[in-house]
Every structure is written in C-alpha cells, then in structure tokens.
Amino acid sequence: MMHDTKKLLSCAVLPTSYTLSDIEQGAACCVPIPHIQVENLSVSYHGKSVLEGVSLDINKGCITALIGPSGCGKTSFLSTLNRLTDLIPGCHMQGRIHIDGADVTDPRLDVLALRRKVGMIFQKPNPFPLSIRRNIEMPLREHGLSQRSAIDERVERALRDVGLWEEVRDRLDAPALALSGGQQQRLCIARALALEPSILLMDEPCSALDPIASAVVEELIQRLRNRYTVVIVTHNLAQARRVANYAAFFWMTEHVGKLIEFGRCQSLFDSPSHDLTAAYVTGISG
Amino acid sequence: MLKNPYRLSDLLMTITVWFSAALVVGAFFWLLSDLALHGIAKLNWSCLVSAPENAGRDGGIGPILVSTLLILGVALLMTIPLGLGTAVYLSEYSSGALARSIRMSLDVLAGVPSIVFGLFGNALFCIWLGLGFSILSGGLTLACMMLPIFIRSTEAGLTAVATEWRHGAAALGLTQAAALWHVLLPAAAPAITAGLMLSIGRALAETAALIFTSGYVDRMPDSLSDSGRALSVHIYDLSMNVTGGDQSAYGAALVLIVLLVVINNVAASLADRFLSQRITTS
Numbered sequence: 001m002m003h004d005t006k007k008l009l010s011c012a013v014l015p016t017s018y019t020l021s022d023i024e025q026g027a028a029c030c031v032p033i034p035h036i037q038v039e040n041l042s043v044s045y046h047g048k049s050v051l052e053g054v055s056l057d058i059n060k061g062c063i064t065a066l067i068g069p070s071g072c073g074k075t076s077f078l079s080t081l082n083r084l085t086d087l088i089p090g091c092h093m094q095g096r097i098h099i100d101g102a103d104v105t106d107p108r109l110d111v112l113a114l115r116r117k118v119g120m121i122f123q124k125p126n127p128f129p130l131s132i133r134r135n136i137e138m139p140l141r142e143h144g145l146s147q148r149s150a151i152d153e154r155v156e157r158a159l160r161d162v163g164l165w166e167e168v169r170d171r172l173d174a175p176a177l178a179l180s181g182g183q184q185q186r187l188c189i190a191r192a193l194a195l196e197p198s199i200l201l202m203d204e205p206c207s208a209l210d211p212i213a214s215a216v217v218e219e220l221i222q223r224l225r226n227r228y229t230v231v232i233v234t235h236n237l238a239q240a241r242r243v244a245n246y247a248a249f250f251w252m253t254e255h256v257g258k259l260i261e262f263g264r265c266q267s268l269f270d271s272p273s274h275d276l277t278a279a280y281v282t283g284i285s286g
Numbered sequence: 287m288l289k290n291p292y293r294l295s296d297l298l299m300t301i302t303v304w305f306s307a308a309l310v311v312g313a314f315f316w317l318l319s320d321l322a323l324h325g326i327a328k329l330n331w332s333c334l335v336s337a338p339e340n341a342g343r344d345g346g347i348g349p350i351l352v353s354t355l356l357i358l359g360v361a362l363l364m365t366i367p368l369g370l371g372t373a374v375y376l377s378e379y380s381s382g383a384l385a386r387s388i389r390m391s392l393d394v395l396a397g398v399p400s401i402v403f404g405l406f407g408n409a410l411f412c413i414w415l416g417l418g419f420s421i422l423s424g425g426l427t428l429a430c431m432m433l434p435i436f437i438r439s440t441e442a443g444l445t446a447v448a449t450e451w452r453h454g455a456a457a458l459g460l461t462q463a464a465a466l467w468h469v470l471l472p473a474a475a476p477a478i479t480a481g482l483m484l485s486i487g488r489a490l491a492e493t494a495a496l497i498f499t500s501g502y503v504d505r506m507p508d509s510l511s512d513s514g515r516a517l518s519v520h521i522y523d524l525s526m527n528v529t530g531g532d533q534s535a536y537g538a539a540l541v542l543i544v545l546l547v548v549i550n551n552v553a554a555s556l557a558d559r560f561l562s563q564r565i566t567t568s
Contacts, residue, residue: 087456089381115459122457126450128469138468139458188454195458 035060035199035229036081041095043076043085051076051257054095056248063221063230065240065265068250068280073257074233077250078201080104081231082118083111099199116143119192123204125184127176127191132168135176135187136194143195158194162186162220182213186220200224202232206239218243237281241269249277321540328537338504341528342520347538349506353421353514354490354545356507357500360425361489365432366482372433373440374466389438396434403431404495412499419513424500428492432485439484443477444470479557483550490546493518517542 034057043051051073058064066074076085083104085091097104104114127135136155145151155172159165164186168179176187185205192200202221206214221243224230234240240247247269248262261268261277272278332346339345376385407427417423447470455465471478493516501513502523515523521538524531 082457084453084457087453112459112461115457120457122450122454124450126448126454128451128454129473130468138464139460142458142460142464142468191458 032062033060034058035099036231037096037098039096039098041077041080041093041097043073043080043091043093045088045092046090047092049256051250054259056259056262058229058231059246060229061226062245063225063232063243064246064248065244066231066233066248066250067235067237067240068257068260069252070235071257072250072252074250075203076257078120078203078231078233081199081201082115082120083109084115084120086111116195117197118199118201119195119197121185121188121192121200121202121205124208125181125188127179127184127187129175129177131173132176132179132187133172136191139191140194154194158190159187161193162190163216164190180213182209182216185209185213185217189217189220197228199229199231202230204233204235207235237269241265249274249280251276251280318543321536321543324533325536325538325540328533329540333537334541337506338520338534341531342504342524342534343528343531344534347517347520347541349504350515350517350520350538351541351545353500353507354517356421356510356514357424357428357496357516358486358489358549360422360510361428361432362486364426364429365436365485368429369433369436369440369481370471370478372437373444374471376437376441377444378462378466378470389441392434392438395430396438399494400431400492401494403427404498406430407495408498417511419499419501419503420511421500421507421514422510424496424514424516425510427495427499428489431492431495432489435488436481436485439481440474440478443474443481446477447473475557479554482553482557486549486553487546490542490549491518492516493522497522517545 036058038057039055041051041054042049054073054077066077068074076091079085079088080093080097081099081104085093093105095105099114099118102109102114128138130138133155136158137151140151140154145154156165159168164183167183168174176184179187185208189200189205205221206217209217218239221230221232225245232240232244244265246263247265249260249268249272250257251260252258261272261274263273268277269281272281334346334351335348336346337349338347372388376388404427407423407430411417411423411426412419417426451469451473452465455469460468496516496519500516500519502515502519503513504515504520505512507514517538521535521542524535524538528534
C-alpha cells in the first residue's frame with residue numbers, strides 16, 4: 001500500500017473531475033446504465049456553500065459508495081437526491097439531477113412521489129413509535145393501498161426481504177422500539193422496500209450498530225444489488241470496498257466539499273488517480 | 287465517624303431535599319384537610335343538585351356546578367382546536383418573524399393578570415360583540431387565558447419529538463398531515479395532556495375574569511347566553527360578601543378541588559385514548 005501511495009503521490013497533474021468514459025474502461029461489475037444523473041450540483045446552507053460542482057452518473061442496479069471525511073458534504077449530496085434538503089431551513093441547491101428522466105430540482109416536481117421512488121435509510125435507526133406491522137402498513141395506507149390482504153402480503157414480503165420475518169412473525173404487534181438496534185435498522189429498510197422504490201439512499205446505515213448487527217445489515221445491502229440502485233455514505237472504507245461497485249471520494253477544499261474522484265470501486269481503492277484519494281484510502285490523512 | 291467530607295455534605299443534601307418535599311406536601315395536605323374538615327358536613331347529594339337559598343347560606347350548588355361546567359366546556363371547545371392548530375403552525379410550519387412575534391405575545395399573555403382578561407372580555411365579548419353577561423362570554427374569556435399555556439406546552443412537546451421521525455416520515459413520501467397525525471401528535475401527547483391540565487386548572491380557579499364576563503346570577507342557566515355563576519365566583523361571594531356563608535364556602539371549595547381532580551383524570555384518560563394509545567413505545 002505504502003508503495004502504491006508513493007508512486008501515486010509522485011504523479012504529475014491529476015484529473016480532478018470525473019468523466020463517465022473513465023469508468024467504462026474497466027469491466028463493469030453491473031450494467032452501466034445511468035439511473036441518477038447529477039450535473040454541476042451545489043448545495044449551500046444560509047448562503048454558505050458546503051458542496052460545489054458535483055457531476056456524476058450513478059448506475060442502475062449498482063451500489064455506489066460515497067466516502068470522505070466528515071463534513072465534506074456527502075450527506076448533503078445524498079439528501080438532494082430525494083429533496084430531503086427541502087426540510088432543512090436555509091438549504092438551497094443548484095444544478096441538475098435527473099432520475100428516470102425527471103428533473104429532481106424542478107420546484108413543481110411531486111416530491112412525495114419522488115420520495116416514494118427514492119427510499120432513504122438514516123444513520124440512526126428511526127422506526128416510528130408504532131408496532132412493527134404499523135411501521136410498514138401506515139406508509140402503505142398513506143400511499144393508497146387499502147386492501148387488507150395486499151397490505152399483509154407486502155408487510156410479509158418486505159420483512160422477508162430483510163431477513164426479519166422469522167424473528168418477528170409472532171410479534172408483529174409488538175412495539176418496533178423494543179427491537180434491537182440492528183433489527184430496527186432492518187425494519188427501516190423493510191419499511192422503505194415495502195413502497196417498492198427503485199433507488200435506496202443510505203446514510204451510514206451501520207455506524208450506530210454493533211459489529212454483528214452491522215455485518216447482517218451489510219450482507220443485506222449486498223443482496224439489494226441489481227434489484228435496487230443503492231447510494232451509500234460510509235466511513236468504513238473496508239465496508240465500501242466490500243459492498244460497492246462504484247465509489248465517489250469527497251474532500252473539503254477551502255471549506256467547500258468537492259467530488260475529487262469517482263470511479264469503479266476497485267480502481268479507486270487500488271489505483272486512485274488523485275493523490276488526495278490515494279492518501280485517504282491508505283489512511284494517511286482524513 | 288464522618289471523616290469523609292462528602293458524606294457530611296451528602297447527608298445535609300438529603301435532609302434538605304426531604305425537608306423541602308415534606309414542606310410542600312405538608313402544606314397541601316393541611317389545606318386539603320382543613321377544607322375537608324370544615325366542608326364535609328355541608329356536603330351531600332341534595333346539596334350538589336339543589337339551588338342555593340338565602341344568598342348561598344342554605345341550599346345547594348346545583349346551578350353553579352352546571353354553569354361552571356358549561357363555562358369550562360365553552361372554553362375547552364375554543365382552546366383545544368385553536369391551540370393545537372397554533373402549536374402545530376409554530377413547531378412545524380414557521381420559523382420566521384411571525385412565529386417569533388406569536389411566541390412573544392403568548393409569553394406575555396400567559397403572565398397578564400386575570401383582572402385584565404376580565405376587563406378585556408367584558409369589553410370585547412359582553413359589549414362589543416353584544417353577548418352580554420353570559421356563559422358564552424365567560425367561556426370565551428377563559429379560552430383567551432388558557433390558550434397561551436396550552437399552545438406553549440403543546441409546541442414544546444412537538445418540538446421535542448425527535449427530528450429523526452420527522453425526516454423518516456418525509457423520506458417515506460408521507461404528507462406533513464400524515465406525519466403529524468400518525469407520529470408527531472401521538473408522540474407529543476404527554477406534553478399536550480400536561481398543557482391541557484394546567485389550562486383547566488387555571489380556568490377552574492379563575493374568579494376575577496368571570497365576575498366581569500359570566501356574572502353573578504346563581505339561577506340554573508337556560509342557555510349559553512344566560513349569565514351563570516362559576517364555583518370560584520360563588521366561593522368568593524360567600525366568603526367576602528355573605529355573612530355566615532363560610533360553612534357553605536368551605537363546602538363549595540371542597541367540591542371545586544374534587545372537580546379539578548376528576549376533570550384532570552378524565553382529560554388525561556381521553557388524551558391517552560385518542561393519542562398515546564395509537565403509539566407503542568415499549
């Protein structure tokens with residue numbers, strides 16, 4: 001590793017922005033069809049810029065990891081994709097994001113429909129203070145599903161998808177908050193999956209969990225590949241390396257977060273083209 | 287023995303804390319037992335249903351109980367929907383200058399002496415709106431007094447609800463109304479109930495504001511536009527204006543305390559039924 005880093009640090013001027021063709025050179029581990037297209041995205045809070053000039057294409061059915069030190073705008077980036085930034089006072093975004101051809105940044109966009117299609121999992125598991133069943137059922141009902149049998153079927157399927165069904169089938173009416181942290185996080189994933197999204201955003205989904213629960217959730221994320229487009233923020237580089245097909249490295253320059261490098265996960269870790277990336281993934285800084 | 291200085295300070299602390307608590311509880315029980323001793327003789331079923339006679343020295347408090355409950359009912363009917371709406375607006379919708387000025391006005395209003403509310407109610411409801419001395423005027427005036435307390439405690443309860451749930455609900459594409467109805471309001475139920483109890487307490491104890499708005503008349507009210515005497519006004523009248531009325535005042539005061547306890551329990555169980563039971567925390 002050290003050897004690689006030295007070699008890289010000795011490189012001359014390195015490209016700072018990503019272009020799609022760079023990724024496609026390697027053997028893609030999944031079909032490179034752009035699902036989310038981000039062009040020149042900037043985010044600011046109360047006029048203070050936190051993220052600037054991010055452009056990248058996130059491929060369908062792939063797992064894309066966002067890595068980088070805290071405060072470099074990874075979570076802000078993630079929140080723009082389902083317009084959760086709308087909830088943050090003073091937050092403003094510029095640029096363009098296309099998902100399935102629709103412009104996410106369009107103020108007239110049906111945000112509720114977007115969020116149904118783009119699910120999100122948070123750092124801290126956040127099941128509602130309702131029963132396990134109601135946690136999944138309530139959003140389904142709110143989205144217009146009212147037939148009892150259809151709801152029950154979706155609840156069971158979602159819980160099976162996250163491997164929680166066998167653990168909770170006898171106590172579906174028990175409080176969700178009585179579950180363990182790992183189970184709560186899997187319930188949150190099930191709750192999102194029940195709405196049949198095509199994209200899942202995950203903001204450090206394992207960081208609040210113990211190592212065993214974390215491993216279970218990580219394995220689950222692996223199984224989401226190909227069925228869903230997953231964008232995951234993680235501080236665990238080993239995890240990013242294990243689960244992701246693509247990786248995006250963010251770094252703060254002059255107090256503003258920027259996308260430094262984006263590419264196939266393996267090449268970003270093994271042969272990064274930017275010296276900052278090389279330094280970060282080998283643990284020298286950050 | 288007490289070589290460790292921390293032990294001595296701990297001991298002093300323990301004694302002080304216990305003493306303060308005992309003092310508060312003691313004062314309350316003194317008041318309660320005094321009321322019970324003097325008032326219990328006066329209490330019986332017929333006293334609760336019959337009309338006062340001889341300026342309240344004899345007879346019962348039937349019409350007064352009815353007026354009290356009607357005034358409180360009018361006040362609650364105004365306070366709960368208006369208060370919930372304002373609290374939701376303050377905590378969920380606005381963080382701007384309007385919200386700040388609403389909060390400031392509410393905090394000032396919560397500290398305004400009740401006599402001022404009485405004069406205001408008299409001017410607005412009795413005279414300007416032409417409602418006269420009536421149960422309606424009294425209830426509406428009480429609502430003005432209860433709203434600041436109720437709104438601020440409900441708002442505090444809603445604000446204290448974890449942001450994670452708010453974001454979680456939004457991320458599932460739920461409408462703000464659905465998030466409020468299914469998650470936020472039920473989770474804030476304890477604070478809402480507490481605010482409701484404080485407001486009811488303030489309303490039942492109110493005398494000054496009611497003298498100017500719902501009036502003195504101790505007949506059984508026929509409608510909400512009749513004047514009606516509240517229990518607290520009755521107690522004030524018996525003890526200040528009626529010689530030989532002390533015994534009846536004790537009885538009425540005991541009824542007021544019991545009424546407060548009963549209404550608080552009913553309010554708590556209703557809030558529990560309609561809000562808390564929809565969520566399951568542990």
